Amino acid sequence: MKKFLIVGLGNIGAEYVNTRHNIGFKVLDFLARKESLDFQTVKLGALAEYKFKGRTFLLLKPNTYMNLSGKAVQYWMEKEKIPLENVLVITDDLNLAFGTIRIRPKGSDGGHNGLKNINLVLNTQDYARFRFGISDEFKKGQQVNYVLGEWNDEENAKLPERLELAAEIIRSFGTAGVGNTMSNFNGK
Incomplete structure (x- = not known):
């Protein structure tokens, strides 16, 4: 069975729950609610397991705070033996209009501290x-x-529709690959 690590970036704590910076957590929470999944508190985060079309998606919300997300990503990749090409990191982006989607197979951190730390810890931008x-x-x-x-x-009025689309993107990443997912969803 193919395994995928889907990492939603955010900050822990009630004061961050509905903030823009926590969209990664919000996307994973939406998918978990939709599929009746429960997050378990685990080392370096909260984890839910989602099975879909013969694949296992590990939904990870790091509890390391945004700027230290790399530690959690590396730990769970190694623990679950998930290759880099099966990792998808969900993050907010100030340079895109609200709700705009951009999927990339790799790239720079774009000034985002969560991605900056993941790049540093993994020693690559190729995820x-x-x-x-x-x-x-x-x-x-x-x-x-x-x-x-x-x-x-x-x-808030537009978020439910965008979160639904985000759930489709996660499933597509695991079943159709990053290239097809980019073609089907970028700019939507």
Whole structure:
């Protein structure tokens, strides 16, 4: 059975639950609710196992805080013997309009501290990432407040449809591969 590690980036703690920066956690929570999965507290995070079309998806929410996510990713890759090509990291992206999807097979950290740490710990940028646009609708000097701020009413209204699409992307990554997933979902 093929195994995939799907990592949703975010920060632990009630104060971060509905923040833009926690979209990675929100995507995994949505999929888990939809499929009646439970997250278990494990070493370096919370983990749920999702079986779909002969594949096992390990849904990981690191509890290391965003800036130290690499430690959890490396640990679970090694523990479960998951190759780099079967890893997908879900993160927020300020450079994309709200809800815009961008999937890439590899790439730079784009200034994102979670990706920066994963690149450092894994010593590579060659893993797939799924960037979820949160837009850059903030005033100069307000980036941290914006990213760690909660979704506005308009975003909250559109989130369910975007989360549904995100769940489809995760399934597609494991069944159709990163190339087909990019072709089918990028820009949607």
